[in-house]
Amino acid sequence: MMRLELVKRPQRSALFSMLSPFIAFALTIIAGAIMFALLGVNPLTAFRIYFIEPVSQVWQLHELAIKAAPLILIAVGLSVCYKANIWNIGAEGQFIFGAIFGSIIPVLFPQFEGPLVLPLMLLLGMVGGAAYAAIPALLKTRFNTNEILTSLMLVYVAQLFLDWLVRGPWRDPQGHGFPQTIQFGDAATLPQLMPDAGRANWGFVFALLAAVLIWILMGRMLKGFEVRVLGSSPRAGRFAGFGLSRMVFFAFLLSGALAGLAGISEVSGAIGQLQPVISPGYGFTAIIVAFLGRLNPLGIIAAGLVLALTYLGGEAVQSALGISDKVARVFQGMLLFFVLGCDTLIHYRIRLIGLALTKPDGAAKLEAAPKLKEAR
């Protein structure tokens, strides 16, 4: 006969709002230790292999940057959506469509070479991601559909479309039947930043640049103000003369374009061709990155690096300890769970209802007292 109830706190603590991601990270570590112990691995060893060894050498830091770049690019776009109270869950699909659009030039016109190729590919990638994001935006503004469902379902459409492309019309004729496109030429490959030190490419620079630009947009510009007003109080936003439909398009197109840029950067930088699967779930992991970074673009840079590490750590424990690399997903899930949990507890406190019935507190006793007097 007990029931949990969340009671809104009259004041939220500014200190704990700031500490929340760190507390969540600490809790994830504790829960992770328990998980490793249950798997029969010494947690300390596992943590060394998971969190420290993958970043102990310079080339490994480059790998970290490769993994972090798409996460940051996508997450800063998503942060704008979420600040506007618009729930784009389909960044994974926009990432894929960015990759497909951007690949049109190297796959269909491989003979076209020169310095224009790469900028055009990146531009097409952004157009592709934005166009794909425009679908849920259109459905929401025209038919009032729920963008969470439509954007999510379009992810699977994009994945299957890519799969069909690389097995069908875009398959490399000289590829021995493997489901993949031709290798991109040099002109269509995103250059590495420091080829002598590691593989990291310009995608990471794009990510940092996007984070800083979005940070300026949200904190300093009228457009960012519009996003925040419409997200926090839509009626006040309407009073301000800001249009909600325009905002839905703005947020979806912006986040779609950034996800598309991440997609084409990944394909032209890290992979070098289209394959049936080009993302280990970056579009979904970026949702965690956005929240872990408090929807703040600078926070998202840090959060993106942390989540990138969970991918590398997952690969590391698989090769060193023989544990499934699904461990990475578990860590990501726990991190999101604890972040959301901490945030909830900053705004609400938990109350057990039902205790009062069995154990009357002072108040109940007092209420009974006057009745007793009357009875006498």
Added chain:
Amino acid sequence: MSANHDGANLLEVRGLTKIFGTLTACDHIDLNIAKGEIHALLGENGAGKSTLVKMLFGSLEPNSGEIFWNGQAVRITSPGAAKKLGIGMVFQHFSLFEALTAAENIALSLDDGSPISSIAAKARALSYSYGLPLDPESLVGDLSVGERQRIEIIRCLLQTPQLIILDEPTSVLTPQEADKLFETLERLRSEGKSILYISHRLEEVKRICDRATVLRHGKVVGHCNPREETAASLARMMVGNEVQAVVRAPVEGIETAQPLLEIRSLSRKPATPFSIPLKTISLNVRAGEVIGIAGVAGNGQGEFFESVSGEVLQQDAASVRIRGKDAGGLTITGRRLLGAAFVPEERLGHGAAPRMKLSENLLLSRHATDGRAFVGAGGMVKSGAVYAASQRIIEAMDVRKSAPDPEAAALSGGNLQKFIVGRELDRRPSVMVVNQPTWGVDAGAAAHIRQALIELSRSGSAVLVISQDLDELFEISDAIAVMHNGELSKPMPIAEATFEKVGLLMGGAEPGHAEHTLETA
């Protein structure tokens, strides 16, 4: 059993203190409420009334001080604990679901799993015995504000409280509805229940309250018997000095002045099942005059405001004209650029974004009209200029706050209203449309806002005020029109208007027959 408890204090508060950051909202408050009395709590906005009441109702925890209930020290940790003790509260802003019936709304708050039918029966019995007739089966969305308040009161009474806290209960009622409420309160008093009555309407307090506690700047400045005081002396205690009476100089030659706001046969279909259609409304507001629109809440004033402000566009562009230009097809931004300014009824969430700073809330309504001053190249906000302008408004309107640039939600209602009105006045708009300018605002602040509106009109602007407060409209308007069921009567020049005439129109008498009905009545 020690002493006879008759006449003893039901509630005693000793040294209750609440501190928010650097602001001491309540500073060692002492308060006694005897059994069977109606006790008034008076104070300006920001005086600490709401904070005190929230501590009594368990939604805020005091920093120090003690609360005694029937002589025993208690800690009230939650509204649930307050209800268990026997404290009930009727809030100024109702929390009712429009799509549910009255009985269903009551059942939701009782939380004891008893069937709706028995709750409805109890509510019906209670409502008739207290002279608050209410049909528990009716949908809340169909009810008037006065009827909705009855649900809140019945809901509170069903929990058989010893102490009932009422927060500004008459601010939404017609004079007739308020009289009904007073009868109920007197009936409750005669049954030995105690009432803590929060109001800024001093005449009311004089009429029904036995004792009063006056707060100023978080401190108790006095206890008194309101019947022995005058409205002026009570106001002086609250404000600390004389409240300036509003001065309205007569205007001359208004007939020849140019209409700055013209509304021509404005109609609107109901947007939701619970909203009122507007029926061919026509009205001119000339330069230099204040026109008041009276009416019981929920007769289309909100819909009318949305249509005039441009939050809802009109099919017929000529149905709203601002400074001689068709504005029916323009958005609120377009209408502002023509020189109009708007103050909506709801402060938090409509006129202001609650979680944003005052300076950001200044930008809310003025980002376009003051684009050059506030927004620089490439859409960058000039936060320094915005901040300076917001400080100028804060000073001009005497907005009291606990931080240099606090969030809107951190201000008391009246202080936020002063800021929102000041935000528009600061632009010197040529057309100003205000819905409920002083709802829940204390006497000092209300006088300030009203005087500012009159001065704006006398400087050559057209001012349209929608209000449920008849005293206010008679104080500031040059002519009064009445809205009833989506229709607007012809404006009555203030010299010809009386409470009776306006009251009849508010009740739905045919505009043309108003005089006639009066004579026969």
